[in-house]
């Protein structure tokens with residue numbers, strides 16, 4: 001491996017970890033919701049969070065790496081969707097905290113948890129970028145629908161509402177805009 005100039009610079013030791021709450025644990029919050037319901041909500045929302053962070057970053061990657069005749073349009077569209085997904089990330093992460101959990105946050109931890117397949121480091125063609133985004137949206141929509149049903153069943157209507165009114169509606173709208181950019185197959189002529 002090539003030696004980096006940075007490795008030669010002396011630096012202070014990184015601060016030692018001092019956690020006030022470990023990841024995966026639950027604190028007691030007085031919101032009239034059973035601990036089991038909050039625990040399931042936190043676990044599900046952290047999965048949704050890891051996948052939403054991944055989709056958000058996928059939009060950023062494709063915003064930078066767009067190409068071809070639709071470059072300008074997709075460059076702008078991917079940026080808009082990136083910002084909308086970033087709002088979802090914040091809403092889901094804060095819901096995890098409201099339920100007494102600890103939200104997943106850093107890239108390495110997200111990469112371990114996400115169900116969205118990792119893209120190559122390199123630049124892809126537009127068709128593959130669109131297909132990759134649509135696949136990620138469908139992963140999220142599939143889990144979000146199931147999670148909303150579980151939250152509703154457990155009486156956690158706040159979480160169910162967040163998932164339906166923000167996650168599902170935003171993702172469905174974004175799928176519409178992305179899917180319309182796919183090149184239509186030529187119609188069959190007799």
Ligand SMILES: [Fe+2]
Pocket residue numbers: 063079
């Ligand atoms: Fe930009």
